[in-house]
Amino acid sequence: MEVIAFLDRSTLPGPLRMPALPHEWREYPLTAPSELIERVSEATILISNKVTLSADVLAAAPRLKFVAACATGTNHIDLNVCRERRIPVSNIRDYASDAVPEHVMMMLFVLARNLLAYRSDLQRGAWQRATNFCIASHPIRDLSSMTLAVVGSGSLGRGVARLAKGIGMRVWQVERKGAKAVRDGYVAWDRAIAEADAITLHCPLCADTHNLIGEAEMRAMKPGMLLINTGRGGLIDEVALAEALLAGRIGGAGLDVLHEEPPRRGNPLLDLNLPNLIITPHNAWTSRDAVTRMADQLTANLEAFAAGAPRNCVA
Structure with missing residues (x-):
């Protein structure tokens, strides 16, 4: 009987x-650090999306046989300890390969066509007072004339490339x-930073990619560059991005992630009210179809382990 x-x-x-296996199911909406030791102490299987499973936490789970990450990323799990104890760790893969790319394209369309600026105009009555049949007070660009630089060649990066090519964008x-x-x-x-019209980030966050896009990169970008990040907040220097947007050094930014989530201590980007800045609350992955695929895959990972053939293993 698995716990x-x-x-x-x-x-x-x-x-x-x-899962179709003998088990006792214990679920908690969230787990605070002070609650972790007690909740892992009897478990033979742990499921975690974002709860940190450090060496100390894993040491408090002597019966542990398997860890199922309810996400693709596993940087919240001490994989070295799991390897030492021969505890398999499985993750969820490719579940958002449509949802996240569509979110990226939505942000690109909104920014390129200045949708938020025009919505603001209507809310202020600008069209109602116009002497002409239309208003064209903000520049609009066609994505089909733009070059998109894709950082990361996993399923999300490939998905964005596929959609971008479908509307005529040049993809690097x-x-x-x-x-x-x-x-x-x-x-x-260096060429992509300097010459592309838009850049989208789909790489993992690690020591080599922390602040991957910083002040130097933003100064090297075209004035109209559109920067999209649906990867991890730490990929971008957020202070430098706020300064670049305020100074007009780049064309706009669309973010689904921030360095700290939730941003309880504030964030310089959240203080800005700019029509060329879109921030969504890390929900690009939460389409109904993507969540269904994630849930199905999580259960399948549990059943595969129970059958003696763990899959999607990262440790």
């Missing part, structure tokens, strides 16, 4: 089929920052 503890069930906004797959050589089919980092 399964889902430590942050509220992070999965949809129904979940119970970007080589890693600081790479000594440029792979076939890739564009050098």
Whole structure:
């Protein structure tokens, strides 16, 4: 009989089929650090989306046999400890390969066509007072005339590339920052930063990618560059981005992630009220279809482990 503890069930906004294996199910909407030790102590299987499973926490789970990440990212789990104890860790893959790319394209359309600025005009009565049949007070660009630089070649980056090409955009797959050589089919980092019309980030957050886009990169960008981040907040220097937007050095930004989530201590970007800045609350992945795929895959990972053939293993 497995004891399964889902430590942050509220992070999965949809129904979940119970796994077909003998088990005792324990679920908690959220788990505070002070509650962790007690909740993991009897578990043989842990499920976590964002709850940190550090070495100390894992040490408090002597019966633990399997960890199921309810997400693709696993930087909240001490994988080295899991490897040492031969505890498999599985993650969820490719569940948002439509949802996140569509969110990216939505942000690009809104920014390129200055939708928020025009909505503000209507709210202020500008069209109602206009002498002409239309108002054209803000520039509008066609995405089909733009070059999009894609950072990250996983399922999300590939999904964005597919949609962008479908509307006629020129798409560049970007080589890693600081790479000594440029792979076939890739564009050098410095060239992409300087020449692309838009850039979208789909790479993991690690020591090498922290503040991947900082002040130097924003100064090197075209004045009209559109910057999209649906990856991780730490990929962008948020203070530098706020300054670049206020100074008009880039054309706009669309973010679904911030460095701290939720941003309880504030954020310089949240203080701005600009028509060329879109911030959504890390919900690009939460389409009904994507959540269903995530839930189905989570259950399948649990059942695969119970059958002796764990899948989607990262440790």
